[in-house]
Amino acid sequence: xxxxxxxxxxxxxxxxxxxxxxxxxxxxxxxxxxxxxxxxxxxxxxxxxxxxxxxxxxxxxxxxxxxxxxxxxxxxxxxxxxxxxxxxxxxxxxxxxxxxxxxxxxxxxxxxxxxxxxxxxxxxxxxxxxxxxxxxxxxxxxxxxxxxxxxxxxxxxxxxxxxxxxxxxxxxxxxxxxxxxxxxxxxx
Amino acid sequence: xxxxxxxxxxxxxxxxxxxxxxxxxxxxxxxxxxxxxxxxxxxxxxxxxxxxxxxxxxxxxxxxxxxxxxxxxxxxxxxxxxxxxxxxxxxxxxxxxxxxxxxxxxxxxxxxxxxxxxxxxxxxxxxxxxxxxxxxxxxxxxxxxxxxxxxxxxxxxxxxxxxxxxxxxxxxxxxxxxxxxxxxxxxxxxxxxxxxxxxxxxxxxxxxxxxxxxxxxxxxxxxxxxxxxxxxxxxxxxxxxxxxxxxxxxxxxxxxxxxx
Amino acid sequence: xxxxxxxxxxxxxxxxxxxxxxxxxxxxxxxxxxxxxxxxxxxxxxxxxxxxxxxxxxxxxxxxxxxxxxxxxxxxxxxxxxxxxxxxxxxxxxxxxxxxxxxxxxxxxxxxxxxxxxxxxxxxxxxxxxxxxxxxxxxxxxxxxxxxxxxxxxxxxxxxxxxxxxxxxxxxxxxxxxxxxxxxxxxxxxxxxxxxxxx
Numbered sequence: 001x002x003x004x005x006x007x008x009x010x011x012x013x014x015x016x017x018x019x020x021x022x023x024x025x026x027x028x029x030x031x032x033x034x035x036x037x038x039x040x041x042x043x044x045x046x047x048x049x050x051x052x053x054x055x056x057x058x059x060x061x062x063x064x065x066x067x068x069x070x071x072x073x074x075x076x077x078x079x080x081x082x083x084x085x086x087x088x089x090x091x092x093x094x095x096x097x098x099x100x101x102x103x104x105x106x107x108x109x110x111x112x113x114x115x116x117x118x119x120x121x122x123x124x125x126x127x128x129x130x131x132x133x134x135x136x137x138x139x140x141x142x143x144x145x146x147x148x149x150x151x152x153x154x155x156x157x158x159x160x161x162x163x164x165x166x167x168x169x170x171x172x173x174x175x176x177x178x179x180x181x182x183x184x185x186x187x188x
Numbered sequence: 189x190x191x192x193x194x195x196x197x198x199x200x201x202x203x204x205x206x207x208x209x210x211x212x213x214x215x216x217x218x219x220x221x222x223x224x225x226x227x228x229x230x231x232x233x234x235x236x237x238x239x240x241x242x243x244x245x246x247x248x249x250x251x252x253x254x255x256x257x258x259x260x261x262x263x264x265x266x267x268x269x270x271x272x273x274x275x276x277x278x279x280x281x282x283x284x285x286x287x288x289x290x291x292x293x294x295x296x297x298x299x300x301x302x303x304x305x306x307x308x309x310x311x312x313x314x315x316x317x318x319x320x321x322x323x324x325x326x327x328x329x330x331x332x333x334x335x336x337x338x339x340x341x342x343x344x345x346x347x348x349x350x351x352x353x354x355x356x357x358x359x360x361x362x363x364x365x366x367x368x369x370x371x372x373x374x375x376x377x378x379x380x381x382x383x384x385x386x387x388x389x390x391x392x393x394x395x396x397x398x399x400x401x402x403x404x405x406x407x408x409x410x411x412x413x414x415x416x417x418x419x420x421x422x423x424x425x426x427x428x429x430x431x432x433x434x435x436x437x438x439x440x441x442x443x444x445x446x447x448x
Numbered sequence: 449x450x451x452x453x454x455x456x457x458x459x460x461x462x463x464x465x466x467x468x469x470x471x472x473x474x475x476x477x478x479x480x481x482x483x484x485x486x487x488x489x490x491x492x493x494x495x496x497x498x499x500x501x502x503x504x505x506x507x508x509x510x511x512x513x514x515x516x517x518x519x520x521x522x523x524x525x526x527x528x529x530x531x532x533x534x535x536x537x538x539x540x541x542x543x544x545x546x547x548x549x550x551x552x553x554x555x556x557x558x559x560x561x562x563x564x565x566x567x568x569x570x571x572x573x574x575x576x577x578x579x580x581x582x583x584x585x586x587x588x589x590x591x592x593x594x595x596x597x598x599x600x601x602x603x604x605x606x607x608x609x610x611x612x613x614x615x616x617x618x619x620x621x622x623x624x625x626x627x628x629x630x631x632x633x634x635x636x637x638x639x640x641x642x643x644x645x646x647x
Contacts, residue, residue: 172549186554
């Protein structure tokens with residue numbers, strides 16, 4: 001049976017999970033305003049903005065600490081992400097858990113759930129996954145250098161008019177545009 | 189389920205009807221696509237509304253200006269936590285020394301604002317690098333951003349301390365004053381003096397001070413008796429009494445003669 | 449001023465703060481997926497000139513939050529000085545941004561959207577998540593090599609109002625003007641490209 005039928009059987013009570021045609025995406029401006037309100041709520045409720053890469057750093061640090069605690073504690077780059085109570089008491093880790101839930105919920109309601117490897121027509125799944133993993137690795141390094149990523153620096157720092165954050169936005173976009181030709185066959 | 193490998197979902201490299209609502213294309217669209225296009229026109233109206241709202245809020249922001257005095261009422265009264273301020277003074281977190289200020293200026297501390305509260309003539313004759321000239325009344329009203337560090341100074345420090353109180357009463361946190369005023373600047377930064385009977389530790393300290401002093405065009409001196417405490421503005425400045433009446437004006441004249 | 453209600457640094461991950469984190473995260477992920485940013489193909493459309501969703505979502509969010517921040521502060525509801533502003537490090541953020549941008553166009557997803565993609569079943573999203581974990585780990589292990597660079601050019605909390613000696617009102621208004629101009633340009637560009645006038 002197809003993935004659609006399998007999913008429909010697995011979660012029978014969840015009608016919207018799979019649609020014959022997925023809903024169109026929402027207006028980017030509306031989604032953006034919604035996102036901005038979430039960010040504003042963060043400022044107002046907990047005096048900080050959103051983020052993402054920090055959660056990855058916390059999880060990685062916790063992993064290293066579990067395997068080699070002395071080594072982790074001795075490395076300042078790892079130790080700074082070792083919070084009391086472990087990653088599950090870390091604000092960003094919990095927030096990212098929310099992101100996963102929210103993303104799932106939205107896709108579920110819109111009929112956009114589905115196992116797939118998104119890629120262009122000219123590249124195979126394996127190659128795409130390699131690019132994805134490699135790109136992720138490079139982003140991890142860049143995000144640590146910059147103390148954040150598109151969520152923490154671009155969105156949060158951008159809204160707070162922080163100079164370093166806008167520098168990040170400028171160089172990230174410029175580099176992405178510059179590197180885009182290198183990866184054209186991955187997408188088109 | 190649509191095949192995601194060669195994705196046919198909206199926006200995947202093909203014209204996205206929900207974001208590119210060119211009305212001229214309606215005739216060439218099929219039924220469902222025409223429905224999406226109508227939705228796109230509604231979207232356009234919403235987008236225009238949002239853009240308009242943003243513009244209005246931005247213009248209103250310009251008109252409204254910044255919030256100046258959270259703790260000051262319309263008649264100029266203020267609610268002040270005197271106990272907290274007293275604690276700040278006792279902890280010596282209310283002021284900076286001239287050397288600390290000099291270091292901040294040299295390292296271009298971000299957000300540093302040096303404010304000279306003396307009169308315009310005194311300011312014109314000499315002022316600290318990058319200092320602004322504001323009267324105490326202006327200081328009481330001026331907007332300061334939360335991420336700025338404000339350092340007030342005056343000739344002897346008294347007026348600057350008063351300005352410090354006004355700003356603290358307004359709820360502005362990062363404000364300090366130069367306790368010894370320009371007197372302290374002159375004796376500690378422009379003409380720091382190492383006494384002849386200094387300890388090795390004092391000599392080492394002086395080496396750093398001398399370097400900072402030279403950055404500001406100062407002339408470190410060695411010799412003479414131990415310098416007078418500089419938080420007593422009435423005291424005569426060491427090494428000066430034989431030359432002229434002392435005081436800031438004379439010190440300024442000497443500094444300007446060196447052409448810095 | 450009643451906002452911010454809690455300051456996370458002082459509560460050190462207290463229950464209320466974490467509860468807020470979860471709720472905000474759910475809303476964050478929901479909004480990202482609604483906009484289609486959980487789809488790598490749609491996201492990279494930004495860099496191949498066809499689909500500027502990334503720019504529209506990002507700048508709409510920034511403008512909304514910045515205007516909201518200004519007005520809540522102006523109306524005496526929010527104490528902006530108690531909102532944590534990430535510190536500025538000129539060189540590391542410039543270089544880190546460039547490195548990040550290259551990874552972004554290769555992966556097609558950013559850290560946040562990779563979680564959304566993974567949550568909706570996209571295996572490439574999962575691959576990005578895995579790559580990121582490895583990347584931050586590698587950075588940490590190799591840290592002694594660039595510790596000096598990492599801490600270079602610090603400027604502390606540095607915002608545009610302070611840098612340019614303008615009021616937050618002026619900076620916010622300028623931001624809005626710039627964003628609206630960018631949106632107008634984006635719409636025009638998309639119409640041009642999608643009518644077959646472009647590549």
